[in-house]
Amino acid sequence: MMLPTRLLAFALGSLVAMEAAGSSSNEDLYDTITDRAERLADEPYNDAAPTIPPALAELDYDQYRQIRFRPEDAIWHDQGLFEVQLFHPGFLYDRPVTLNLVDPDGDVQPLPFETSHFRYDGETDELAKLDLDDLGYAGFRLHYPLNSGEYRDEFMVFLGASYFRMVGRGQGYGLSSRGLAIDTAEPHGEEFPAFREFWLVKPEPDATRMTVLALLNSPSLTGAYRFDIDPGSQTVVDTEARLFAREDVGKLGIAPLTSMFMHGGIANYPADDYRLRVHDSSGLALHTGSGERIWRPLSNPDKLHISSLQDTAPRGFGLVQRPRHFDGYLDAEAHYETRPSEWVTPLDDWGKGHLELVEIPSDSEANDNITAYWVPEQSLEAGQSRTFRYRLRTFGATPPDQRLAHVIRSRQGWGAMPGQDDPPPTSQRHFIVDFQGPSLEDLDADQPVEARLTTSHGEILEPRVQRLPGDNTWRANFRLSPEDGTPADMRLALTLHGEPLTETWNYVWYPDERR
Numbered sequence: 001m002m003l004p005t006r007l008l009a010f011a012l013g014s015l016v017a018m019e020a021a022g023s024s025s026n027e028d029l030y031d032t033i034t035d036r037a038e039r040l041a042d043e044p045y046n047d048a049a050p051t052i053p054p055a056l057a058e059l060d061y062d063q064y065r066q067i068r069f070r071p072e073d074a075i076w077h078d079q080g081l082f083e084v085q086l087f088h089p090g091f092l093y094d095r096p097v098t099l100n101l102v103d104p105d106g107d108v109q110p111l112p113f114e115t116s117h118f119r120y121d122g123e124t125d126e127l128a129k130l131d132l133d134d135l136g137y138a139g140f141r142l143h144y145p146l147n148s149g150e151y152r153d154e155f156m157v158f159l160g161a162s163y164f165r166m167v168g169r170g171q172g173y174g175l176s177s178r179g180l181a182i183d184t185a186e187p188h189g190e191e192f193p194a195f196r197e198f199w200l201v202k203p204e205p206d207a208t209r210m211t212v213l214a215l216l217n218s219p220s221l222t223g224a225y226r227f228d229i230d231p232g233s234q235t236v237v238d239t240e241a242r243l244f245a246r247e248d249v250g251k252l253g254i255a256p257l258t259s260m261f262m263h264g265g266i267a268n269y270p271a272d273d274y275r276l277r278v279h280d281s282s283g284l285a286l287h288t289g290s291g292e293r294i295w296r297p298l299s300n301p302d303k304l305h306i307s308s309l310q311d312t313a314p315r316g317f318g319l320v321q322r323p324r325h326f327d328g329y330l331d332a333e334a335h336y337e338t339r340p341s342e343w344v345t346p347l348d349d350w351g352k353g354h355l356e357l358v359e360i361p362s363d364s365e366a367n368d369n370i371t372a373y374w375v376p377e378q379s380l381e382a383g384q385s386r387t388f389r390y391r392l393r394t395f396g397a398t399p400p401d402q403r404l405a406h407v408i409r410s411r412q413g414w415g416a417m418p419g420q421d422d423p424p425p426t427s428q429r430h431f432i433v434d435f436q437g438p439s440l441e442d443l444d445a446d447q448p449v450e451a452r453l454t455t456s457h458g459e460i461l462e463p464r465v466q467r468l469p470g471d472n473t474w475r476a477n478f479r480l481s482p483e484d485g486t487p488a489d490m491r492l493a494l495t496l497h498g499e500p501l502t503e504t505w506n507y508v509w510y511p512d513e514r515r
Contacts, residue, residue: 096136174339181253253373405437
C-alpha cells in the first residue's frame with residue numbers, strides 16, 4: 001500500500017444529486033444531506049462518473065498548471081471577507097464534483113461549470129473551445145485576509161477524494177487531512193472515500209467564520225459532513241461526520257492526517273542531500289485520556305511500519321513539525337520550517353480504541369508516506385450509523401495548551417566511547433533526547449531531575465540526565481543493548497520528585513533499520 005503523491009487525487013465517483021431548495025437554515029440543510037446519505041447507504045455503490053474529454057485527461061502536470069482561475073471571478077468577490085476560487089478538471093483530477101451555493105436564507109443554487117472563469121495559457125489555449133457544459137469542477141479553495149488586510153490569502157483547499165489542506169497565519173501548505181480512512185495498510189488494499197458534492201454557505205459580509213457541507217460516498221459507507229471554518233493565526237475547523245455503513249467496515253480511520261517524512265533527526269537515512277531535514281512533519285503527538293503527553297519521532301523505514309498506541313477517550317492527537325526555524329532545514333525553496341502542524345481534538349467521548357501510525361518506505365519527498373488516525377475498538381457493521389465530532393487546528397511546534405516541556409532533538413549513534421579499547425558491537429546504540437519548555441525553565445543544574453526510562457526489550461545502560469549550558473535545555477543520555485535483533489519500544493520522560501516535567505518520548509528502535 002502506497003499513499004498518493006502530492007499531486008495525486010484518488011478517483012472521485014459519480015455525481016450525486018439532491019434537492020435541498022427550501023431549507024430554512026444550515027442545520028436544516030445538513031439534516032437533509034444526512035437523510036440523503038442514509039438513503040444512499042441502502043443502495044448499491046455506483047462508481048459511474050462523468051467522462052471528461054481526453055484532451056483534459058491527457059494533460060501533464062505543467063500543462064495543467066497553465067489553466068488558471070481568474071481571481072476577479074471568485075465566488076462572493078468583494079462581497080465580504082471570504083472568497084472561493086475553483087479548480088479546473090483535468091490531469092489527475094478526472095472526476096469532477098458537484099458544487100452548490102447556499103445564500104444566508106438557506107436557498108441552494110447549483111454552480112455550473114463555465115470556461116470563462118479560467119485563463120487557458122500556453123499549450124492549453126485550444127481547450128477553451130471545447131464544449132465543457134455541465135462538466136463540474138475538480139474542487140475549490142477558500143480565501144480570506146489571513147496575513148494582510150489588503151489581500152485575501154488562500155488558506156484551505158478541497159481537492160481529490162476526501163482530501164483537504166489548511167494553513168494558519170504565516171504558514172505554507174504541507175500535511176493533508178482526509179474525511180475518512182478505510183482499511184489503510186491492509187493487505188487487500190485501502191479504500192478511498194470521496195466527497196462527491198459540496199454546499200458552500202455564504203457568510204455575512206463581516207463574518208469571520210464560514211460553513212462547508214459535504215456528501216461522502218464509498219463502497220463501504222456514506223457520510224454527511226459539516227465543516228465550520230475559522231481562519232486565523234491558528235485556523236480552526238469544527239468537524240462533524242455522520243456515517244452510514246453500506247457494508248461491514250474492516251478498519252475505520254477517524255480524522256486521518258497524511259504527511260511526508262524523508263530524513264532528519266533521529267531517523268537516519270543515507271541521503272545524498274545538503275539539507276539537514278526533509279519532512280512536512282517530524283513527529284506524532286498524543287494526549288491520552290489519562291492526561292499523558294506522548295511524542296513519537298517519525299521515520300522513513302526500510303519496511304512498512306504500523307504502530308498502535310492504545311487509549312481510551314483520547315484528548316487529542318496530531319502530526320507536528322519541529323523545528324520551526326530555517327537553520328533546521330536549509331531549504332530556501334520548500335521552506336519546511338513554515339509547514340503547519342495539525343491537532344485533532346475529539347468533541348465527544350471516542351471510547352476505547354487506538355491511534356494508528358503508518359510509516360511507509362519512500363525515496364522521494366513528492367510522496368506522502370506518513371498517516372495517522374484514530375481506530376475505534378467498536379467496529380462499524382452494515383446498517384449501522386455513527387457520528388464523530390472533532391476540532392482540527394493548525395499550530396506550530398507544540399500542541400495547543402501543552403505546558404510540559406517538549407522534545408526538541410532526538411539523536412542516536414553507535415554506543416562506543418571514543419578511543420575505547422574493547423568497543424561494543426555496532427548494534428549497541430547511544431541515544432540522546434533534549435527537552436525544552438516552561439516546566440524546565442530556571443531549574444538549577446543541581447535539581448534532582450531524573451529520567452523515567454523503560455524499554456520493551458534489551459537492556460538500558462548508563463542513563464544520565466544533565467542541564468545543558470546556556471538555554472534551559474535538559475538532556476537525557478542512555479545506551480541500549482538490543483535483545484537478539486528484537487525491536488525495542490522505549491519510553492522516556494524527565495521527572496522532578498516523581499512528577500513529570502516533560503512529555504513522554506516514545507521510540508521503537510529496529511536493529512535492522514538503516515544506520
